[in-house]
Amino acid sequence: MQNEVQFAGFGGQGIMLMGQILAEAAMQQGYEVVWIPSYGPEMRGGTAYCTVVASDRPIGSPIIRYPKHLVAMNRPSLEKFAPTVKSGGTVFINSSMISIDAGRDDVDVIKVPIIEIAKELGNVKAANIVALAAFVSRSQVVDFELLRESVKAKFARKEKLIPLNMKALEAGKKAAMV
Amino acid sequence: MGKVLMKGNEAIGEAAIRAGCLNYFAYPITPQSEVAEYLSRRLPEAGGVFLQGESEVAVSYMIFGAAACGERVFTTSSSPGISLMSEGISYITAGQCPAVFVNIMRGGPGLGGILPSQADYMQSVKGGGHGDYKLLVMAPASVQEAVEMMMSAFALAEKYRNPVMILGDGLIGQMMEPVEFPDALKAEPSNKDEWATNGMATRNSNQRNLVKTLYLDPEELNSHNLMLRAKYAQMEQEEVRYEAYNVDEDYSLLIVSYGTMSRVCRTAIDNLKDQGVEIGMIRPQTLFPFPKTAIYDAAGKKSCRAVLCVEMCMGQMVEDVERSVSGQRPVHWYGKCGGEVPTPEEVMEEVNKLANP
Amino acid sequence: MGKTFQKPEALAETVTHYCPGCTHGVAHRLVAEVIDELGVRSKTVGIAPVGCAVLMYNYFTFDFQEAAHGRAPAMATGIKRVRPDLVVFTYQGDGDLASIGMSEIVHAANRGEKFTVIFINNAVYGMTGGQMAPTTLPDQRTTTSPFGRKILDTGMPIKMSEMLAALQTPAYITRQTLLNPKYINKAKKAIKQAFTYQIQNTCFSFVELVSTCPTNWGMTPLDAIKWAEEKMLPYYSLGVFKTPEEGSDSEKTVAPSN
Numbered sequence: 001m002q003n004e005v006q007f008a009g010f011g012g013q014g015i016m017l018m019g020q021i022l023a024e025a026a027m028q029q030g031y032e033v034v035w036i037p038s039y040g041p042e043m044r045g046g047t048a049y050c051t052v053v054a055s056d057r058p059i060g061s062p063i064i065r066y067p068k069h070l071v072a073m074n075r076p077s078l079e080k081f082a083p084t085v086k087s088g089g090t091v092f093i094n095s096s097m098i099s100i101d102a103g104r105d106d107v108d109v110i111k112v113p114i115i116e117i118a119k120e121l122g123n124v125k126a127a128n129i130v131a132l133a134a135f136v137s138r139s140q141v142v143d144f145e146l147l148r149e150s151v152k153a154k155f156a157r158k159e160k161l162i163p164l165n166m167k168a169l170e171a172g173k174k175a176a177m178v
Numbered sequence: 179m180g181k182v183l184m185k186g187n188e189a190i191g192e193a194a195i196r197a198g199c200l201n202y203f204a205y206p207i208t209p210q211s212e213v214a215e216y217l218s219r220r221l222p223e224a225g226g227v228f229l230q231g232e233s234e235v236a237v238s239y240m241i242f243g244a245a246a247c248g249e250r251v252f253t254t255s256s257s258p259g260i261s262l263m264s265e266g267i268s269y270i271t272a273g274q275c276p277a278v279f280v281n282i283m284r285g286g287p288g289l290g291g292i293l294p295s296q297a298d299y300m301q302s303v304k305g306g307g308h309g310d311y312k313l314l315v316m317a318p319a320s321v322q323e324a325v326e327m328m329m330s331a332f333a334l335a336e337k338y339r340n341p342v343m344i345l346g347d348g349l350i351g352q353m354m355e356p357v358e359f360p361d362a363l364k365a366e367p368s369n370k371d372e373w374a375t376n377g378m379a380t381r382n383s384n385q386r387n388l389v390k391t392l393y394l395d396p397e398e399l400n401s402h403n404l405m406l407r408a409k410y411a412q413m414e415q416e417e418v419r420y421e422a423y424n425v426d427e428d429y430s431l432l433i434v435s436y437g438t439m440s441r442v443c444r445t446a447i448d449n450l451k452d453q454g455v456e457i458g459m460i461r462p463q464t465l466f467p468f469p470k471t472a473i474y475d476a477a478g479k480k481s482c483r484a485v486l487c488v489e490m491c492m493g494q495m496v497e498d499v500e501r502s503v504s505g506q507r508p509v510h511w512y513g514k515c516g517g518e519v520p521t522p523e524e525v526m527e528e529v530n531k532l533a534n535p
Numbered sequence: 536m537g538k539t540f541q542k543p544e545a546l547a548e549t550v551t552h553y554c555p556g557c558t559h560g561v562a563h564r565l566v567a568e569v570i571d572e573l574g575v576r577s578k579t580v581g582i583a584p585v586g587c588a589v590l591m592y593n594y595f596t597f598d599f600q601e602a603a604h605g606r607a608p609a610m611a612t613g614i615k616r617v618r619p620d621l622v623v624f625t626y627q628g629d630g631d632l633a634s635i636g637m638s639e640i641v642h643a644a645n646r647g648e649k650f651t652v653i654f655i656n657n658a659v660y661g662m663t664g665g666q667m668a669p670t671t672l673p674d675q676r677t678t679t680s681p682f683g684r685k686i687l688d689t690g691m692p693i694k695m696s697e698m699l700a701a702l703q704t705p706a707y708i709t710r711q712t713l714l715n716p717k718y719i720n721k722a723k724k725a726i727k728q729a730f731t732y733q734i735q736n737t738c739f740s741f742v743e744l745v746s747t748c749p750t751n752w753g754m755t756p757l758d759a760i761k762w763a764e765e766k767m768l769p770y771y772s773l774g775v776f777k778t779p780e781e782g783s784d785s786e787k788t789v790a791p792s793n
Contacts, residue, residue: 020354024183027356033183035354060445062353062438063519201617227616231609232642239606239639243613246600247580251617269603375598375614377621379577388592390583390601 001056003141004064008049008081009073009094014128017154018071019050021132025142025150026054034062047076054141071135073128075100090139094131110138112175118168126168133172144173181356186321186346187212189357190254190280191220193328196362199250199278200226203240205233205259208292209348210282213254234259238266245275246389248374250332252278256348257286257298261306267341268307271406272391274373276335278328279313280344282351285516293517294348294438297491302345303466303498310403312410313343314417315465317436321355323463329360334417336368338409345465347490349438349519413467420469421461423447428481429458430533432507434473434499435488436462438519443488446525457529458482465495473502482507484532488525489513543567545576547594556756558713558746559587562655563594565719566624569727570597573734579622580614582607586628587661605636608643611650622734624651629670630660633693637669640695644705644739651729652741654695657748658767665751669693672766677751692770696743700776700783706738708783709775712745712768714760725775738779745771 003026007019016037023035031054038049051064068089072078075098078091085091087106096115112134118127129151136147148169155161184192191213194202202221204214214230221228227244231237237253244251255263260281270277283298285291298306302315314334318324324346331342371381375389393399424447435443440461447457460476462469477485485507487499493511500509512528514520542548545567553559570576579597583589585604592599602610607625614623632640632654640652659677660666666679670692674683684692696710707729711722722744729740745767747759754762777783 020183023354027181027183033354033356035183036349037352059441060448061442061519061522062349063442063521065521065523203613203616229612229616231612232638236606236609236612236639236642239602239609240613240616242602242606243582243600243610244617245613246610247614247618247621249617251613265603266606273600375580375600376618377578377580377598380621386596386598388599388601390592390599391603392589392601 002059003054003069004067005052005069005071005141006049006064006067006081007052007071007073008047008077011048013048013073014125015048015073016050018128018132019052021147021150021154022136022142023052023054024153025146026052028146028149029142031055032057032059034059036062049077069135069139069141071131072098073131074098078102090135092131092135092138096127108138110134110176112172114172117171117175121164121167121171123164126164129165129168130172130175133169134176137173138176181358183354184321184357185212185352185354186324187254187282187351188216189321189325190328190344190351191216192359193325194252194278195220195224195226196359197250197329197332198363198365199252199332200224201244201249201251202227202253203229203231203237203244203251204253205231205237205255207256207259209284210254210256210280210351212351213280234262235265238263238270241277242266242270242273242275245270245277246273246374247376248368248370250276252280252332254280254282256282256284257295258289260298260301264301264307267313268305268309268311269391270341271311271313272309272402273389274339275341275389276332276339277341278331278335278344279341280328280346283345283347291517292348294519295491295515295517296347296437296439296489297494297515298345299465299489299491299494302343303468311406312413312466313341314338314413314467315343315345316419316463317345317465318350319437319440319461321350321353321357324350325357325359329363333363333366336366338413339373340409345437347438348517417464418467418469418472419463420472421463422472422476423459423461424451424456425458425460425476425479427456427458429456429479430481430483431457431529432476432479432482432485433457433459433488433529434462434485434495435459436465436495439488439490439513442520442522443525445522446529449522450526450529455529455533468498468502470502473499474504474506477503477507485509486529486532487511488520490519491515543571545570545579545596547596549593551594552590553587554750556747556749556759557587558657558744559655561713561719562626562653562744562746563591565723565726566626566653567595568723569730570622572727573730575622575730575734578620579624582610582623582625584625584627584631585662586631588626588628588655589662591626605631605634606639607631608636608639608648608652612643612646612648615648615650619649619736622730624653624730626653627655628661629654629656629658629668630663630666633669633695641699641702644699644741645702647704647706647739649733649736649739651733653726654741654743655746656695656743656771657746658692659748659751661748661751665748670695672770675766694771696741696776699741704739705741706777706779707732707740708777709741710743710745710771710773712763712773714745714747714763732779743771745773
């Protein structure tokens, strides 16, 4: 079994971090893991994307053209990558910024207004964690508890932010259930 | 210590420290600048030396100076930077100093691009600088392997008093994978006092040491080159490393591929197996010395009809594969440049073309 | 009565390959005497350049490395960073240091690397056969400026000492010469001061030595000395451009921020 998740959005939306937190959780769950960023000039404010591959076998090709899941944080990303998602996969849409649909009826689509939710929690910066939680709780790519541990580990050096991000996780989970 | 999720570039830096190398000189270049960023924090904390040089040319001579003192030292760069360092690398081989160079390859020629590539095969394996010299070149296919190769590189460089190159590509540097670090290496007794310019007082000797590369006398220069050649011959005897994949089956085609590209090929081979097609693969882990015999034997298997060399460049390894196959089977090439990493599907298509002409 | 003159221990018992009248021999001897007097021979590493002095390691009795053209300051940096306890000097000519090695010398100086540079300025490429150097004087004939150096084409000669003294970090920069015994004594004092600053871990130290090249200038040794005095010294003025204690004239009002 192999899961591939593509995270895509604007630079500054925390795309790389979302991927790293997921990859860490998947590793803790015992999967083989690869995290691959887009890098170079494009990471300076333009589009940013990264891919996480988690598998129960050694990972061969780290290059994934047709991922199983997509987390789209802005409209260009959705337009670009929604057609590449494998049938039966999950497409997460940041509905705070994306007004269009995935244009697919063979995937599970989740729309969450992550920016509004994060604002309600008191810090718009937690939007990516809301998105990650919503995506994970719906797609079940990793155990939610391990995701929680992974978020804590990532923010270990900024301990003040942990309570906020724990709330963001719960809010995202709740939003995905609706 | 358990597994940690780490970016290739950072893992390479950490591996060097655990191999007992606390001296690093470098110049920033994408896609490997994270090594310098990581070590600029980590080395001072480990009591080591970090210095950002003014150019790759200068860095290669900082490496030479430090290595000639018998201290473990390394640098990392990417293709255009390695071109600039090639001058220094030629001198270091001539001066017979151990050092480790890491090339996280990007596309060329010229500025090329910043995406993964394997287009520095010839430069690394045949000698990118002037003169008759070779580097011991190791090509990792994962972050874990990059760590293990880094940790063995210093001892090999010291064994041969010759630079070792770790040849990765942008993906090896940029991707994160779980890594388990081997135990830190214990320093082996070294013969450096016999040759290093570490100060006569350091080695308690009245005999001075000299590290030089000029041999104006033709006979002397010829002998010097013969001695270097003997070292490279010894590497060919003792240091060949490769991985054979799916070679116990009766494969109709043998793939030769290394580094990131070989992972893609492995997925293609697995997928083809599900379709009832058997393909074997030899993955060179050392590019010099090249696993000639392994490839000769694997290509000569009765069921094997052809050999396919798959690379992220325009076929630079084909000559070495052809030489190894020695005319037993036709050798074909497939690859892409510029950061386009061929997909497993594309490799499968190429294999099917050759299998069903 | 004891010995009044003997070969320094740091100098090897051998004949040099230098041309008659060349000042390299004097410069070598001064370096050797200073190393003896400071008692650091057994922890000294010299770096030979590319140029006439490429074989200089044959004339000394301590550890030596041989650099590529212009790269000696980078090698010295490598050594001093990993072995700050060693005493390291580069010995470079004007083609080596002021042309192909300009980047390496400027950055090593600017980082304040704690090694010593002996810079031989004889206004010409020596080993390759008398070609024009960055230090060649206006209208001076060389094998690549057969009608004299034309400054409209090639600019004015570079004054390395002044240029390096304009940097804030490097702290001991002086230009001396080897044209007569009085000058030689002063040059030796400067070399000793430079090594002393290094040993005390004080600063980057740079000693430029205005020298002669009778062979490539096409002159007798005596004429060469005369020519250097008349032509070179007015342009390459002697003096101490900077010391760690006093700074340079232009800098006395500007204190470094930390």
